[in-house]
Amino acid sequence: MTTDANGSNPPARYDAAFANRIEPEWQRRWAEAGVFRQANPGEAGFDGAKPKFYCLDMFPYPSGAGLHVGHPEGYTATDIVCRYQRMRGKNVLHPMGWDAFGLPAEQYAIQTGVHPAETTRKSIDNFRRQLQRFGFSYDWDREFATIDEGYYKWTQWIFLKIYNSWFDPQQQKARPIGDLVAMLEGGECGVSAWGELVSREGARGTQAFTGKPSDVRLWHELTTEERRGFLDSQRLAYLDEQTVNWCPKLGTALANEEVKDGRSERGSHPVYRKPLRQWMLRITAYCDRLLQGLEGLDWPESTRAMQQEWIGKSVGAEIDFEVEGRDEALRVFTTRPDTIFGATYMVIAPEHWLVDEMLDEPAGETDAAALRAYVEQARNRSDVERQEAKEKTGVFTGLYAVNPATGARIPIWTADYVLTGYGTGAIMAVPAHDERDFEFAQKFGLEIRDVVYPRALQLVSFYAHHMTEDEKADDEKWKKTLADFMGLCTTVDSDPELFGPVLGAVRERRREQQTAGLTAEQAAEKGHIGSRGSISGEYIVSIESLGAKDGQALEDLFAGGGYWRRRGEAFTLAGVCVHSKNAEVSLDGLGKAQAIERITGWLEKKGIGQEKVNYRLRDWLFSRQRYWGEPVPIVFDEQGDHYPVSEEALPVTLPPMTDYQPAESDDPQPLLAKAGAWVRTTAGDAGVDEDTLRPETPVRRETNTMPGWAGSCWYHLRYADSQNAERFVGEEAERYWLKDGVDLYIGGAEHAVLHLLYARFWHKVLFDLRLVSSDEPYRKLFHQGMILSHAYQRKNKTLVPINEVDAREDGTFVERATGEAVTQIAAKMSKSLKNVVNPDEVIAEFGADTFRLYEMYMGPLEATKPWDTRAIAGMYRFLQRAWRLAIDESTGNVRDGGGSDDAELEKLLQRTIAKVGDDIEKLSFNTAIAAMIEFVNAALPGDGQSPRLSVSQLERFVRTLAPFAPHLAEELWSRLGQEGFVSEASWASYDPAMLIDDAVEVPVQMKGKVRAKLLVPADLDAEGLKAAALADPKVIEFLAGAKPERVIAIPGKMVNIVL
Template sequence: MSERKKPYPFDVFEPKWQQIWDERKTFKVNNPGEEGFDASKPKYYVLDMFPYPSGAGLHVGHPEGYTATDIVARFKRMNGFNVLHPMGWDSFGLPAEQYAIKTGQHPSVTTFRNIDNFRRQLKMLGFSYDWDREIATTDHEYVRWTQWIFLQLYNSYYNKELKKARPVSELEEQGLSREEIDQRRLAYVAEAAVNWSPDLGTVLANEEVEEWKSKGHRVERRPLRQWMLRITDYAERLIDELEPLDWPESIKLLQRNWIGKSEGAEVDFTLDGETITVYTTRPDTLFGATYMVLSPEHPLVDTVTTPEQKHAVEQYRAQCASKSDLERTDLSKEKTGVFTGAYAVNPVNGKQIPVWIADYVLMGYGTGAIMAVPAHDERDFAFAQVFGLPILQVVQPPSEDTDWRGFCGYEGSSVNSGFLTGLPTPEAKEKMILWLEENGKGRRKVNYKLRDWLFSRQRYWGEPFPIVWEDGRHRALPESELPVLQPDLDDFAPTGDPRGPLVKAAEWIAYTPTAHRETNTMPQWAGSCWYYLRYLDPANTERFVSREAEQYWMGSAGSPGGVDLYVGGTEHAVLHLLYARFWHKVLFDLGYLSTNEPFQKLVNQGLILGEDGQKMSKSRGNVVNPDDIVREYGADSLRLYEMFMGPLKDVKPWATKGVEGISRFLARVWRVAFRENQEGEWEINSKLVENAPEAGVLAVRKELHKTIKKVTEDINGMSFNTAIAKMMECTNAMTSADVVDVQDYDAFLTLLNPFAPHLTEEIHSRLQTAFPALAQTQLCQKSWPEWEEALLEENTVPMVIQVNGKLRDKLEVPKDISREELEKQALASAKVKTFLDGVTVRKVIVVPGRLVNIVAN
């Protein structure tokens, strides 16, 4: 197509309009207190999950969500809203650092070059972002406020009575020691079992392990001193406060499962003077506990292991160190373990049970120890079968047809369980908890699968902690010293030192002769936790966001609060959303924010696959570059095609042929307004007229008002594909008509503008000269058209015409047509007459509003 004449001159006018929008700042929106701010308008904050600017640039899957939000943003502006629609860059991270190490370029150079390319591509697609609000998490001012937020966590604790964060100064006033306060801070230091990659020289999150192992990097488990954030204090609120949010139920379920609330009991087993506490959701099965399992990392493993088993235990622990949590807990994998040689006492019956260690028990969940009831737990059952351990039934399923082996349901009743025998499971569970508490053997406990957030990374390309160490103790830097920036190192490659590559910057580390800086850096999550707040007031040097801007954009009167529409992929369904909600709640508790939740409405767009039906990737060679599509078909064609492929939430394969079809549709829209003369120039089509007689344009006008109603409802429902289909029907009606009123056509262009902004602005601009009655403004600044109910009413009905019960024709007839006139028109139909030659009409049957059947022989 690049060698052929374009069906309409998108290559000329698309760059022109992008320049106009840039120069005029068409989509800039003011904050309260700024000149030009209109307080009478309601607010609407529509947000994209901001991208990580990789060197590969955008592929055609990325603009899908951006196009959807842009349509909504343009639609809301036309409907009288102050619309905040920003864009920025999640620009720290391990991939940028690794690329810099390989190429020898500083990560700032490669990152900012990538940002320039991403920005160019987004502007090429005509997205209506307020570019004055652009941010990058690597900007020095942004780093300053990320570090400031960390200090708010460091200087706060969670008050369990009030169920909110409070300043640690309250603990100081209560006379608590420094050590006691440090143990209660929301940001604290602890020895933690981590995923350490000796090749990358850093800790990896559980979610990153498989990705980097697949690239050939080693990952092992080892204990390291780490900064942690006490997100577990917020577990209950993170679950309970999900309910009122307008999020997909599937995403809420993922969040709930990740937090993993459960109710049960802690049970104390004894072993040679030591107490081993386990957490169980099924204390009613305690009589069936036939062995105990400790995590390989449990602190009591060395204490309880007998000399005879020491070597075997050490070997097994070394094997476990190379496995990720996901590998260890995989249900399908063969169970492994080793006996410690020790026996613990079951508190409910005094029996001694063997103590094993096994990798399927994680130190990070519960207490790192379990009582194993193989009869009624799938993993325990598999383990017991491998090692020949006893399996004792203590729960009877409700049906005799159900095998008790592996039965875990709550519908059963206790058997072989002493004082619980015969009780239904819920009653047995409650009675056992009371027995444990009365006898000092345990206690009621609500537990969460959620672990505290491991917040340290041993990397160069991340935010340094605003912390110094002196005499083995940490303390916060004053806010006046923020931001703390990385030193300018030529060699920032990891050395394997668990303190990270910043240890190479000796002069930077030496804060004073007796104090040194923290050398770990923050994870990439830190910057992405709060970026939606910085968009509100990105140039503010006095505060991370002004109170006025935050209260307007996040908590306007009549609004449920928070971002009104947040669109992004399901890959961020758990951690990003969970971490952002946690930070938001802390800042809310401390009085810095006016809303309890950051994102009111969440929509996940589906993946766009390659033409081969596989996920787009360089390795598969199926990546489609939007630059190529725009060059061939124009930005508007790409935008419309991505919305026309199917429902936004669905996974869909790319097909370039489909872009061609959309391009032809836009060409038809263009040709309603223009025709090409003999000199190859576009001149206004004579079918466009002003003040046309209503009778001549009524059919088109009725179709237009149906389209206004349908497109309005579909944008509100984010059903963009069906809105486009309706606009195609309206275009066909205008193409077929002999006369089109220019005001009707301009109203149609207004409907199409959020989808195809370049084409519609160009047509509107050209028509303004010939038709001065049209709005002398950009189309995107017009008001959204309203439909007239009277024009939606149908005065005709379709009528099926049959001969001897077989369909022969369809007629469009007036609603109030008489029976006699209907018979007359049916018999006069040319198509019907061919079936009546040489036969006699015996009867005409009329079913009002539906059909006419002519009986003949």
């Protein structure tokens, strides 16, 4: 323990007891004076001349376990930045609040019957108490929780805004659904037979090539139900029956993002696929904007990459394949339309509509029983099982399609390696150029036809196609001709168009030994070939390695297209097209990009295909079958049609429950369905607009609630004006604080995809509806690293709790129970490993200032780093020294060095101020602290010496330290007789001229080592420096009379003498 029981410490020493006395006191004074209260534009005390700085911490979920040491890491970082920015004269918005809906409180309610609100409020109070003990400079007046009615009212309001919007593909933005109605009523556009929005002429916004203009129906041609159905299908929030990720253990469906390797992200429980009618948010409409928006953001590269991958844009084509005996075409998506000549079969997902039709009405060759069995099995397999099964499976559907490029009749299979929900759920399989298709084709004996070769093989292929009978017969002749041909083509890198003439020329030359028939360039090259016997030989060796023993074999291999099949793997890289020609179009000889362009053009002309962009991102599953979440403000009438609750009637609050036990059922039922009286109500009681539904109409409330992410999608907006009862955020406050988004957002990388993607999506919708002024919510994002703790590992990699291990004299560790040697490692803190560090205890032992400093000093903010309790003492000692710099430990008086300002120390102080400021802006807190330690170590004399710093110097240092150790700084500030709070002081200034030295020490390097150092004027030029180096006695001694070969002198930096 660092506190002294005997009281023999000097009376005015900075110790833990003292820190624990002054820290709460300063926190009290700050709160009393409202030091960190930040006024909004238009309010008293707001200074519009100051620039704004909005600094946000990621919304914490207040768990029952309280704060762990990872929380204060990010919070201390933002606090330092905020305190610094305030001192630099900015209006700083630095809020804190609680993301408080969610499963843990509900699961606790299931076990104990305690209402989740009660548990959650308790946790919030505990979190707040813990956070406040750190002295963070939050504006607590802006605090709120997502479970506050005054907050989730607006969460529901935003949901309704989304519900009442559609995405205009022309303008690429959300618009009120009323605009769409107006457009339809005006006859500008209509509805296609496929239920898509199309312009009057039938040219469509979305997908297009099979539509016929005659299919388009105008608004007045639709029935009321058809109109309603169409509008509902266009909403950004829509109901859809779809296969969801059902997690029985959690009793709810999960969004794709919440599923990892077939298990739930939270708790790692298995997930099954189940059809459910659910609310979906049309985030996919924003794919392109979410992708493009990333480019202007100051975000970690890794997070941008993760979002890009998650959105997963891929450019390709959609192509319709005719199906034998059916009118309707089978549409596929492919990124490699250039390989269409190699499409030898097709695969559709087991959930594909065509499979369902085959089960109803089997075709002649359909083995209905086998098909049914396969589909059943695919459906019931959980995602875990699907992923574990490496071996390809599938069944022939009995149907055949026609490859539009080759005219070949190709079988249609179903297999679960084709996913429903990506692309069209159907593919053209090109086994020669796709690993999955290759594997499948190998297993089921399907044709493999290669249509892309690497460049060298393309030449072999060309030759195989054009071999003369004469050459084929002669074992040596074909090889030599081919070798010459390849050598010539590869040396001049000739175009495929020239292959014919070049081959002709090679034959000519071999026959006549002349140059006739070649271009001038080729003739020049020809001479080389002849003289390069060895190179020709190398070609022959590689030709032989292809395995063709004679000309006939070569022809079989290449003209027959069997090469890759024999090679045993697919060639998936870009290459040159071969065997890709029909009467209308030829891709032969083209590279990938050109081939894609040409074939897509051909498909478009034929009306059977077009370019298409696909995204991996799916729409956001927004319904949860839980109690503890925001109710969805929607009701259903007896027909099952849905109606929004009017804005005036918000919030829709949760009904009280007697038990929280999920209803056991094969059909997943939302928990709220049990609240019968709440669920069954009338339109009037539920607050539906009278114009929409007569008040006495019986309605059923939506019983699904919103997912945990909903509340965190817009909290950054609410903080700007958190007490506003009229609007989700005041317009002026929003425009001021959210201009260009949040200026610094710090939180864990675990939210890289989920929260950050959803929040960006909501923000963009609100932007489109002109409800916010910026397009992106978070301009600069930073992830703090994880803080690990010690743990011990057995040889078999299992972990041992720290209280079951003994340290031995020699520095090794053994498990007490078994005596087995274990190694010390760093691992995540966990209850089971007994290595959780409790911040409250650390503060009790050292004080909050020491804790703050320690976490910032551990290493770079973004790094994962191990907690080392012993190392905290270093920061504690530093603060003690800083204290002693200003205060006499025995008397408590200020140690005023008077007017004896030491020029060197003054220079060092100013440099320290400059470096600390720069480092804070770079979020490089560890080096900032190191600089302050150096200053203190330099300024603090050994025992008994008189103080060396003046009060002016001391107070400037205190201001520099203040963002890091604010309590100690306030105490010193007041003892130094300064006015007001150091928290409200301005940042110390420095003279840039002080940062430049008059004289510098320049190292002299010889034979790769520093051999001497020169003290020279900083502005000494290269010649002078060189002369000074050569005149230095140590240099002369090292040279020992040898003459330097070269002397490099970089003024102010270094001299290198090369021997």
